[in-house]
Amino acid sequence: xxxxxxxxxxxxxxxxxxxxxxxxxxxxxxxxxxxxxxxxxxxxxxxxxxxxxxxxxxxxxxxxxxxxxxxxxxxxxxxxxxxxxxxxxxxxxxxxxxxxxxxxxxxxxxxxxxxxxxxxxxxxxxxxxxxxxxxxxxxxxxxxxxxxxxxxxxxxxxxxxxxxxxxxxxxxxxxxxxxxxxxxxxxxxxxxxxxxxxxxxxxxxxxxxxxxxxxxxxxxxxxxxxxxxxxxxxxxxxxxxxxxxxxxxxxxxxxxxxxxxxxxxxxxxxxxxxxxxxxxxxxxxxxxxxxxxxxxxxxxxxxxxxxxxxxxxxxxxxxxxxxxxxxxxxxxxxxxxxxxxxxxxxxxxxxxxxxxxxxxxxxxxxxxxxxxxxxxxxxxxxxxxxxxxxxxxxxxxxxxxxxxxxxxxxxxxxxxxxxxxxxxxxxxxxxxxxxxxxxxxxxxxxxxxxxxxxxxxxxxxxxxxxxxxxxxxxxxxx
Amino acid sequence: xxxxxxxxxxxxxxxxxxxxxxxxxxxxxxxxxxxxxxxxxxxxxxxxxxxxxxxxxxxxxxxxxxxxxxxxxxxxxxxxxxxxxxxxxxxxxxxxxxxxxx
Numbered sequence: 001x002x003x004x005x006x007x008x009x010x011x012x013x014x015x016x017x018x019x020x021x022x023x024x025x026x027x028x029x030x031x032x033x034x035x036x037x038x039x040x041x042x043x044x045x046x047x048x049x050x051x052x053x054x055x056x057x058x059x060x061x062x063x064x065x066x067x068x069x070x071x072x073x074x075x076x077x078x079x080x081x082x083x084x085x086x087x088x089x090x091x092x093x094x095x096x097x098x099x100x101x102x103x104x105x106x107x108x109x110x111x112x113x114x115x116x117x118x119x120x121x122x123x124x125x126x127x128x129x130x131x132x133x134x135x136x137x138x139x140x141x142x143x144x145x146x147x148x149x150x151x152x153x154x155x156x157x158x159x160x161x162x163x164x165x166x167x168x169x170x171x172x173x174x175x176x177x178x179x180x181x182x183x184x185x186x187x188x189x190x191x192x193x194x195x196x197x198x199x200x201x202x203x204x205x206x207x208x209x210x211x212x213x214x215x216x217x218x219x220x221x222x223x224x225x226x227x228x229x230x231x232x233x234x235x236x237x238x239x240x241x242x243x244x245x246x247x248x249x250x251x252x253x254x255x256x257x258x259x260x261x262x263x264x265x266x267x268x269x270x271x272x273x274x275x276x277x278x279x280x281x282x283x284x285x286x287x288x289x290x291x292x293x294x295x296x297x298x299x300x301x302x303x304x305x306x307x308x309x310x311x312x313x314x315x316x317x318x319x320x321x322x323x324x325x326x327x328x329x330x331x332x333x334x335x336x337x338x339x340x341x342x343x344x345x346x347x348x349x350x351x352x353x354x355x356x357x358x359x360x361x362x363x364x365x366x367x368x369x370x371x372x373x374x375x376x377x378x379x380x381x382x383x384x385x386x387x388x389x390x391x392x393x394x395x396x397x398x399x400x401x402x403x404x405x406x407x408x409x410x411x412x413x414x415x416x417x418x419x420x421x422x423x424x425x426x427x428x429x430x431x432x433x434x435x436x437x438x439x440x441x442x443x444x445x446x447x448x449x450x451x452x453x454x455x456x457x458x459x460x461x462x463x464x465x466x467x468x469x470x471x472x473x474x475x476x477x478x
Numbered sequence: 479x480x481x482x483x484x485x486x487x488x489x490x491x492x493x494x495x496x497x498x499x500x501x502x503x504x505x506x507x508x509x510x511x512x513x514x515x516x517x518x519x520x521x522x523x524x525x526x527x528x529x530x531x532x533x534x535x536x537x538x539x540x541x542x543x544x545x546x547x548x549x550x551x552x553x554x555x556x557x558x559x560x561x562x563x564x565x566x567x568x569x570x571x572x573x574x575x576x577x578x579x580x
Contacts (some may be wrong), residue, residue, distance in 0.1 A: 131539050140548045144555050151559050162562040167556050168511055168572075172502050174552075175518035178545060179495055182525035182538075186488075187534045191541065 012069040015076040017058035018084055018124050024329075025051030026117035033110030041108040045099055048113035052120070059084040059124070068130065072192065075130035082334060083127035083261040089122040090253040090341050090362045097349045098246040100453030104357050105153065105244070112152060112462035116250065119145035123258035123271060124190045125263075132191040135262060139177075142255050143170055149250065150243040159278070159383075162242025169225065169235045177222020183215035184270075191448045193270040210387035216271055216278055220285075223266075226259035229285050233312045239310035240364075245355060248304055252311040255339045260318055260337055263391035264330055267322065275325055282323045283415060290316030290367030290422040297429045303351050303362050306429060307344070310388060313426060314340050320419050324410035332402035338477055339395040339470055341386070346384040346463030350377065353456050354449075361445045364433060369442025377452060378437050380464040385430045387467040390423050393469035402474075487528035494521035506572045508563075512556050519549045 008194060013020070018471040029044050036044060063081035068074065095116060121186075122141025129135035147170060153165025181273075185191050187207035199205050200212065221232065228236040230409075240248040271278060291314025293468040300306040321333035354370075356364050371378040387396030407416045470476060494517055494542025501514030523542045564570060 082559050133537075134542060137544060137548065140552065144548075144551055147555055147559065151562060154562040155566065160559070160566050164508065164563050165557045167559050168502075168515075170507065171512075171515050171552055171556065172518075175498070175522070178522045179518065179525070182522045182529070182541075185538060185541070186525060186529040186532070189529075189535070191537055205557045 001214075006018075006071070008070055009361060011065050011067070013371050014065055015069040015128075016074065016089060017054040017062050018112045019121050021058045022051060022117050023053045023123065024086075024122065025054070026114040028455055029110045029114040029117070033114070036110065036167075038108075040269045041110060042098075042099065044103075044110040045095060045108070046112050049092065050115055051093050051117055052088055052095060054086060055088045056092070056119070057391075069101045072074075072135045073089040074125075078129050079261070079265070079330075079334075080128035083257060084124045086338055086341060087120055087123040087127065087254045087258050090250065090257065090345065091116055093345045093349075093462060094253070095245050095251040096455040096459040097249060097345065098334055099455040101108060101244065101246050101352045101456075102163050104349060104383040108180070115145045115149050115152075119149065119250075120254060123254050126258045129262070129265075130193055130345075132185070132193070132196075133381070135258045135266070136178065136181060139259075140174065141167070141260070142258060143174065143226075146247075146251055146255055146378050149247045150203035152247060153244055157244075157370070158261055159244070160242075162210045162239045163243075165235055165393065173222050173225030175230065176218045180215045180218030180222065185216065187211040187215060192267065193397055196270040197272055200271070207217065212274065213277065219266070220273060220278065222261045223259060224285060227256055227263065227315045227318075228312050229315055230289040233289065233292060233315075236312055237300075237305045237308040240311070241302060241304045245348050245352035245359065247303065248308070249352070252307070252344045252348070256311070256315065257337045258342055260315075260333065264322060268325065268330060279323065279325065282319060282325075283412070286316050286319030286323050287415060287418055288303045289313070289319055290419060292316075294422050294429075295427045298425070300429070303364055303367070303433075304348075304366065304434075307347055307351070310426070311340075311344060312342075312430075313383035313422065316422070317400060317403055317419065320407050320415055323412060323415060324403075324406040326406060326410055328409060329403075329406040332399070332406045335401035335402055335470075335474065335477065339399045339467065342463040342466040342470075343387050346460055346467070347381070347388070349460045349463065350381045350384075353452050353460075354448075365440075366443070366445035367433060369437075369439050369446050371438035373442055373446050373449065373450075377460070380460050382434050382437065383464045384467060385434055387471070389427045389430045393468070395467045395474070398474050399469055438443060443477065484528050485531040487524055491521040491524040491528070494518070494524065508560055508570045508572050511572065512560075514551065516549060516553065551562060 029047055032044060059081060062076050066077050078322060095319040119142050122138050125138030126135060129138055147163060150166045151159050173372040180468055188196045228259060290313055293309050297306050297309035301307060318329040318333050318336050321329040387394035390396045390400040404416045498514045498517035503509055504513050523545055526538040526542045
């Protein structure tokens with residue numbers, strides 16, 4: 001043990017309480033899994049639910065004692081606490097959606113819940129990382145668990161394919177991210193985010209431009225993949241379509257929000273001195289992502305693919321907020337990501353319920369007549385879709401409003417105009433879903449539609465309520 | 479005699495990065511694509527350790543150990559996914575895996 005080793009103090013353990021709880025519960029589930037008979041696997045799910053609830057409390061407790069932990073490797077500040085609560089909440093809602101889904105597919109097992117917990121643990125580490133080493137480890141914990149989750153239905157060819165694609169492209173992108181990290185370490189001699197900012201802003205120590213430029217570009221490629229920004233989005237539709245619906249909901253919520261948190265932190269602190277150089281790239285990235293997401297969504301007939309492209313388009317809107325590179329932009333991004341997590345999980349909850357065993361009914365046309373047969377469900381889905389469009393008084397409207405307001409204040413007029421045009425295009429494919437639900441005659445797809453399970457109902461109601469409440473009282477989280 | 483400097487290591491690492499990236503992009507056998515990704519990760523390790531020696535500090539070496547650990551976990555998961563794929567489709571060729579299309 002080196003002489004200057006300082007053991008972490010008690011308060012530092014409290015600052016990593018959510019990670020400790022998530023990892024401990026996940027490991028406990030793995031231990032209990034072989035001891036649990038098949039009909040009682042649901043109990044492990046309840047344990048996971050308790051784990052998420054405990055982690056929420058832990059994150060709140062950590063949020064009261066902000067500060068660095070473990071020799072400054074983690075920085076638990078308001079920003080980190082916000083995203084920790086968000087990703088843990090996303091995990092909790094996805095667990096609720098998973099209960100009836102896994103029972104229906106006869107695939108309930110402990111490792112599913114354990115992987116969810118591990119993945120969320122990785123995300124909470126990511127969002128509180130103050131050092132590139134920790135950032136990388138958190139990202140990989142989150143990603144490796146998600147690769148397995150995507151291929152969880154291992155007897156389904158579609159799931160195998162989705163997992164293989166996700167894994168190959170994901171690890172390829174991570175490799176680029178790592179190469180960028182190695183170069184930035186070489187250029188600055190440190191892996192601390194604020195240390196990097198210090199070196200980069202000091203003209204006497206300024207490293208070679210080509211080295212930092214390459215490093216920033218490579219890291220941006222890695223992050224762009226994780227947030228599924230165009231042109232690195234090709235994996236997203238395939239993976240969301242092939243993965244089980246609750247997992248697709250999870251992939252579009254937790255890992256994406258966490259990746260955005262990391263992107264914001266790295267580019268707003270470590271690379272802040274280089275703003276002039278990455279701004280134009282971020283600008284084109286956000287525009288391209290919005291265009292690709294929205295226009296490709298117009299052509300989709302599969303609901304899961306449509307939601308995948310919609311999630312790409314929404315990543316584009318958040319990138320507009322990143323491009324604004326201001327305090328206001330960061331706040332707008334945080335608000336939008338929160339709203340997006342709820343909208344997305346709500347929409348996928350409907351798909352998970354509606355698709356029936358083996359995910360047979362995932363075409364848009366299958367929704368025909370849902371408004372007549374299941375008026376409450378259809379109404380909740382419609383609220384979520386309206387929020388995805390950005391219709392007032394839903395939170396989706398305010399989210400877009402804050403983002404474009406921040407963009408205008410940062411003199412990004414063209415990006416704002418093009419972004420607004422894009423959201424008008426988006427209205428078409430969301431409204432089409434509503435039209436089909438309410439104005440078409442019910443077809444075969446509505447025969448033998450079982451009642452919605454209580455847990456999915458809870459997740460759906462929570463999402464729809466959050467979308468409305470945040471739309472009316474945005475001050476709750478701003 | 480010319481001593482081996484940090485620059486030499488960087489050139490080696492950049493070459494490995496290029497070989498790995500080209501490997502992923504042009505080879506169609508998923509196992510070879512996986513090996514190419516491992517090649518990039520090792521290029522990263524060479525970089526990290528060269529810089530660590532350059533700066534005479536230990537961060538880069540610690541980082542390299544983490545990278546190796548994570549790479550092993552990733553390879554294990556990747557091969558597991560491939561075995562599941564192979565059981566269902568009896569192929570490891572990326573262009574024969576094509577139910578999902580955009």
